[in-house]
Amino acid sequence: MNPNQLVLLALVGTLLGAAVGFGLKVVGDSETPKTTITSSMDEVVDIVPAFSYPDLEGNLRHGSEWQAKIMVLNFWAAWCPPCREETPLFVELQDKYIQQNVRFVGIAIDDKEPVEEFADTYGVNFPILMGDIKAVTLSRQLGNRFEGLPFTVVVAPDGEILLRHAGGINREQLEPILQQAIENNRRTHEPAARI
Numbered sequence: 050m051n052p053n054q055l056v057l058l059a060l061v062g063t064l065l066g067a068a069v070g071f072g073l074k075v076v077g078d079s080e081t082p083k084t085t086i087t088s089s090m091d092e093v094v095d096i097v098p099a100f101s102y103p104d105l106e107g108n109l110r111h112g113s114e115w116q117a118k119i120m121v122l123n124f125w126a127a128w129c130p131p132c133r134e135e136t137p138l139f140v141e142l143q144d145k146y147i148q149q150n151v152r153f154v155g156i157a158i159d160d161k162e163p164v165e166e167f168a169d170t171y172g173v174n175f176p177i178l179m180g181d182i183k184a185v186t187l188s189r190q191l192g193n194r195f196e197g198l199p200f201t202v203v204v205a206p207d208g209e210i211l212l213r214h215a216g217g218i219n220r221e222q223l224e225p226i227l228q229q230a231i232e233n234n235r236r237t238h239e240p241a242a243r244i
Contacts, residue, residue, distance in 0.1 A: 093192045096208040097122070100187050102156060102178035105165055110178055118152040119230045120204040121223070124180065124188045125155055127163035131217030132199045136171045138220055142227065143175045149231045150206070156180040156187075158198060205230055 097120075101111040112120075123139065125132035143153045153175035157164040161179060168177050180187075185196055192213035193200040203212040203226050212226045 092190070093194075094190050095210055097202070097204050097210065098187070098190060100184075102180055102184060105161070105168065105177050105179070110176060112154075115152045115154060116208060117206050118150050119146075119206060119227065119234060121151065121153045121227070122191075122202045122204060123153065123155050124184065124193065124198055124200040125157060126159040126198050127157070127167040128159065129198045133167075133171075135199060135201075135217050135219070136167075136173065138218075138223070140172055140174050142220075142224065146227055146231065150234055151227055151231065152176075154178065156184050158184055203227065203230065206234055 097112060099112055101109055104110050121139070121142075123135075125136075139153050139155075143151070155173065155175060155177045156179075157167075157177055158180045164177060164179065167173070178184075188200050189196060191200070191202050191210065193215060195215070197215055199217060201212070201214045201218050201223070202210055203223070205211055211230055212223075214222065
């Protein structure tokens with residue numbers, strides 16, 4: 050894709066996101082009773098299910114690699130403006146918290162070439178996995194009802210979901226969750242005091 054196509058795609062995505070947000074606001078403000086029909090695909094889980102996707106080198110990576118870690122799982126695309134805004138924060142926080150058992154993992158819903166360029170441009174220092182339609186389904190299971198990007202989930206070492214966040218995330222929203230998870234993990238793993 051050339052830069053003009055990327056700008057046009059980003060503009061269309063932004064307008065579509067704004068229209069969906071406005072529609073949700075209008076629907077949410079109405080007092081008409083709603084009927085919700087759910088299927089097993091729409092069920093939101095509280096524990097991250099098993100997943101595996103290839104990384105940029107083509108190696109199949111499994112979510113179980115990070116199950117003993119505090120995992121920040123981020124669904125994104127190279128054409129997504131909020132993804133571009135939050136990535137430098139992710140790179141910084143990965144450096145800051147890597148010694149405290151935190152691992153960022155990106156799942157790109159995009160083509161490989163722009164993802165590689167994006168990772169190089171932003172100096173991404175965490176695994177980038179190449180998602181597909183199964184990754185979109187995974188994000189929906191994790192709470193991404195409208196399949197928007199970016200979508201971020203913070204997961205405790207036991208697999209429990211600590212945070213689900215649709216849209217761009219900032220330091221004030223993310224870092225306190227990481228710090229609390231680090232503290233909880235430290236307390237869980239410190240040796241019992243001797244009497």
